[in-house]
Amino acid sequence: MAETTDDAAVARLIAWFGAEGADLPWRRTRDRYRILVAETQLQATQVARVAPRYERWVARWPTPAALAAAPLGDVLAEWQGLGYPRRARNLHQTAARIAAEGWPPADRLQDLPGVGAYTAAAIRCFADGEAVLPVDTNVRRVLARRFPGGWPGTPEGEGWAVGQALMDLGRTVCSARAPRCDTGCPLRRGCPAADAGVVAEVTPRARRQSPYAGSMRQRRGAILRALAAGERPELGRDPDAAASLLADGLVARRGARLVPVGAP
Numbered sequence: 001m002a003e004t005t006d007d008a009a010v011a012r013l014i015a016w017f018g019a020e021g022a023d024l025p026w027r028r029t030r031d032r033y034r035i036l037v038a039e040t041q042l043q044a045t046q047v048a049r050v051a052p053r054y055e056r057w058v059a060r061w062p063t064p065a066a067l068a069a070a071p072l073g074d075v076l077a078e079w080q081g082l083g084y085p086r087r088a089r090n091l092h093q094t095a096a097r098i099a100a101e102g103w104p105p106a107d108r109l110q111d112l113p114g115v116g117a118y119t120a121a122a123i124r125c126f127a128d129g130e131a132v133l134p135v136d137t138n139v140r141r142v143l144a145r146r147f148p149g150g151w152p153g154t155p156e157g158e159g160w161a162v163g164q165a166l167m168d169l170g171r172t173v174c175s176a177r178a179p180r181c182d183t184g185c186p187l188r189r190g191c192p193a194a195d196a197g198v199v200a201e202v203t204p205r206a207r208r209q210s211p212y213a214g215s216m217r218q219r220r221g222a223i224l225r226a227l228a229a230g231e232r233p234e235l236g237r238d239p240d241a242a243a244s245l246l247a248d249g250l251v252a253r254r255g256a257r258l259v260p261v262g263a264p
């Protein structure tokens, strides 16, 4: 097979990952629950910050049944700093469903609360080893630049390695702002974007986030932080944020104060 074919590029990618791939705690497991926890945490927070939080989480709640048995208030307190507390609530609900009914078949993973197409693909790839590509922002960028005609196909038995390799490459080499095309990219040979000098142009736009300062997210976060610190804030302190959290089932009310869900 010619070295410049896409198949050869995929082989180089897998070899590169074997030599350079990051050692991350969720790469030492094939357990669906642990992959779900990691992927949910990674959706809003950077890898380096997630690693210790992930390890603490799975040490505290090593199984769906253990997580399901915890009060939601404790789960939200543990989630502090990881952003988007609805994700923690969804994880809690998903754990309860799995504890009661077991895991759904692979093609029904999206029936679980908070599990969308990306997370379902990640579970299939990273836990089950299927040749399914979880396409996050990093992977989308690598595919757009290096394989504009579509992914050439995953070699037999390499689903996990290919998925992880594309993530690492997009995060550390084929980055949005400073791609290292000529200093360590295993896919440089035959890369259409680099050959044409249009790498910067072939960069899918990331979804823009609205500013955090002064946002409802920030105000809700302030209440959840206070609860996690043992405070019982008055509803009147920020009635709109309190109403929003109550509507989402993320806090409970006791008289004129807010309390964690499930608090004794």
Ligand code: SF4
Binding pocket: 142, 145, 146, 173, 174, 175, 179, 180, 181, 182, 185, 186, 187, 188, 189, 191, 192, 193, 194, 199
């Ligand atoms: S050569 Fe550049 S654009 Fe192409 S895959 Fe590598 S880092 Fe990305």
